[in-house]
Amino acid sequence: DSGVTQTPKHLITATGQRVTLRCSPRSGDLSVYWYQQSLDQGLQFLIQYYNGEERAKGNILERFSAQQFPDLHSELNLSSLELGDSALYFCASSVASGAGETQYFGPGTRLLVL
Amino acid sequence: QKEVEQDPGPLSVPEGAIVSLNCTYSNSAFQYFMWYRQYSRKGPELLMYTYSSGNKEDGRFTAQVDKSSKYISLFIRDSQPSDSATYLCAMSDLAGGSYIPTFGRGTSLIVHP
Numbered sequence: 001d002s003g004v005t006q007t008p009k010h011l012i013t014a015t016g017q018r019v020t021l022r023c024s025p026r027s028g029d030l031s032v033y034w035y036q037q038s039l040d041q042g043l044q045f046l047i048q049y050y051n052g053e054e055r056a057k058g059n060i061l062e063r064f065s066a067q068q069f070p071d072l073h074s075e076l077n078l079s080s081l082e083l084g085d086s087a088l089y090f091c092a093s094s095v096a097s098g099a100g101e102t103q104y105f106g107p108g109t110r111l112l113v114l
Numbered sequence: 115q116k117e118v119e120q121d122p123g124p125l126s127v128p129e130g131a132i133v134s135l136n137c138t139y140s141n142s143a144f145q146y147f148m149w150y151r152q153y154s155r156k157g158p159e160l161l162m163y164t165y166s167s168g169n170k171e172d173g174r175f176t177a178q179v180d181k182s183s184k185y186i187s188l189f190i191r192d193s194q195p196s197d198s199a200t201y202l203c204a205m206s207d208l209a210g211g212s213y214i215p216t217f218g219r220g221t222s223l224i225v226h227p
Contacts, residue, residue, distance in 0.1 A: 002157065002159070004157070033214075041219075042202075042217055042218065042219035042220065043158070043202065043217040043219075043220075044217075045214050045215070045216075045217075048214065056214050058214065090157050090158070092157075101213065102160050102163070103160065103215070104160075105157030105158045105159065106157050107156060107157050108155075108156075108157050
């Protein structure tokens with residue numbers, strides 16, 4: 001158990017809908033990262049927050065947004081969902097945001113868009 | 115060409131074999147090199163990381179980095195059925211003050227008794 005929690009574990013929804021994925025980092029970790037993992041693309045970095053502020057952005061679609069709250073939990077919002085958004089979404093956390101920081105991954109949310 | 119290339123496998127070996135997993139990359143700015151293990155339906159778990167070139171050993175696992183060839187390896191000695199998982203290599207450089215890793219697509223390893 002990495003100490004990172006994600007809810008829900010599974011999500012089934014329809015195209016065009018909006019969903020929110022939630023992540024609680026390990027106690028003491030200030031940095032939260034979101035990743036998307038699909039069979040054809042592998043593990044892709046979406047966005048990072050550090051202590052409430054956006055720190056880095058990857059290949060995140062405009063339909064997707066995230067935030068980190070004062071209690072350091074984070075939410076990833078996916079809107080206008082398409083079939084291709086079906087994937088595993090992982091949250092990871094680390095103490096800081098520097099070189100060699102170990103990222104601890106949560107168990108993931110499996111999203112299926114029908 | 116992807117930044118990080120990794121053979122997806124599957125790689126099937128008998129218990130006790132030495133396993134070699136490899137990745138190649140194209141970005142010479144990468145400085146940190148990591149190996150993650152991911153069991154089915156679980157999140158990736160960091161096994162080892164190294165900075166720049168060289169070797170690092172941790173129990174049955176050895177990581178090697180050859181920056182001149184842009185090639186990294188993970189060796190697993192005395193492989194066990196419990197090592198059956200997908201192994202992801204990852205690499206990072208300092209981009210905007212944050213070391214965001216770029217992952218390979220993973221190699222599926224099966225160790226059979």
